[in-house]
Amino acid sequence: MIVPFLDLVSQFHEIRDEVMPQLVEALESGDFVRGKSVEAFEADFAQYLDATDCVGVGNGTDALELALRALNLPEGGEVVVPANSFIATSEAVSNVGLRVRFCDVDESYTMDPRSLLSNIQAQSVAVIPVHLYGQPADMPTIMEIAQRAGLKVVEDCAQAHGASVDGKKVGTIGNAGTFSFYPGKNLGAYGDGGAVVTNDPGLSERVRRLGNHGRSSKFDHEFEGRNSRLDAIQARILRIKLRHLDTWTDRRNRVAELYRRGLDGVGDLALPPTVPGTSHAFHLFVVRTRSRDALREHLSARGVASGIHYPVALPELQAYRGRHNEAVPNSRGWAEQLLSLPIGDQLTDEQVTYVVDGVRAFYAVPSSRGD
Numbered sequence: 001m002i003v004p005f006l007d008l009v010s011q012f013h014e015i016r017d018e019v020m021p022q023l024v025e026a027l028e029s030g031d032f033v034r035g036k037s038v039e040a041f042e043a044d045f046a047q048y049l050d051a052t053d054c055v056g057v058g059n060g061t062d063a064l065e066l067a068l069r070a071l072n073l074p075e076g077g078e079v080v081v082p083a084n085s086f087i088a089t090s091e092a093v094s095n096v097g098l099r100v101r102f103c104d105v106d107e108s109y110t111m112d113p114r115s116l117l118s119n120i121q122a123q124s125v126a127v128i129p130v131h132l133y134g135q136p137a138d139m140p141t142i143m144e145i146a147q148r149a150g151l152k153v154v155e156d157c158a159q160a161h162g163a164s165v166d167g168k169k170v171g172t173i174g175n176a177g178t179f180s181f182y183p184g185k186n187l188g189a190y191g192d193g194g195a196v197v198t199n200d201p202g203l204s205e206r207v208r209r210l211g212n213h214g215r216s217s218k219f220d221h222e223f224e225g226r227n228s229r230l231d232a233i234q235a236r237i238l239r240i241k242l243r244h245l246d247t248w249t250d251r252r253n254r255v256a257e258l259y260r261r262g263l264d265g266v267g268d269l270a271l272p273p274t275v276p277g278t279s280h281a282f283h284l285f286v287v288r289t290r291s292r293d294a295l296r297e298h299l300s301a302r303g304v305a306s307g308i309h310y311p312v313a314l315p316e317l318q319a320y321r322g323r324h325n326e327a328v329p330n331s332r333g334w335a336e337q338l339l340s341l342p343i344g345d346q347l348t349d350e351q352v353t354y355v356v357d358g359v360r361a362f363y364a365v366p367s368s369r370g371d
């Protein structure tokens, strides 16, 4: 059996009949960048999250950059970001002229609030909790720390569309939330896309202008911005997919539950923890084992694809190496133990059982069938 890591084509076939007429309508409308369908998606997504404002932008990295710029943070200020994330999180900080400071993650793989606290300095201006793998960060604690230290909070929600903390969707808790609609994300376009979400109308207006050349009207530019806009075709696709998102997230969470049942207590595997008060939107199902590379090989030989998120902690990347001495033992130590098993809205129970049995066989534990 072949179990792909990600299957975007099957998902397209599921919604083909909804997608095709929208593509034709988009082409026939002559509306290509921004416009009515982008506004409609922004309204839908804001409503879905229960936020007042949503601004569609070019991609998730731009969303982070634009949110940081719109916050008008003092130049040279430091922004605390978790050391276990995709480089976009820290890259955005540097690209807007701020300085990166790394903190560690805890067992949930998200920002460890104690590490955040110990990394706050006089020059700290903001913090970017990342809801990594779909697991919401500990927002109640992080917000409390940030408020006491006077830090702005930008939530990186690129992997956690629809996840929530105490019933509040991620992206609506800090000053702003940023989303990526890269095709492989839980809510993915058929190209690049992103959004900034906020309940602060002044902030959303600044993001909108910054991403549209600082434009206040067609020929008036209040300040210099840049070009980072969502296009109409992607907005139409996203509107369709948003209607399926909760069903797809339920499916992902069901796959995670099957993994949990089949793999609990197997070998030295550490399964993702369940964090009380949070509702996960499993973007990735990440386990930890000291035999990571051998297990990966074993699965690959059986047709099961897997991934590593991320093989190198951010401060160890060539881009940062030698310039950061923050203590991030979990992020550094776990990087060589992390393994992402296939998870997605198109995975069948049969495929999941096949993966489970492949992992069990690696540890010489009998098949889960007939349990």
Ligand SMILES: *Cc1c(COP(=O)(O)O)cnc(C)c1O
Residues within 6 Å of the ligand: 059, 060, 061, 062, 085, 086, 088, 089, 130, 156, 158, 159, 179, 180, 181, 182, 192, 193, 194
């Ligand atoms: C994907 C991702 C981004 C960047 O999104 P793009 O749309 O690819 O620019 C940012 N942060 C995290 C955690 C991501 O996974």
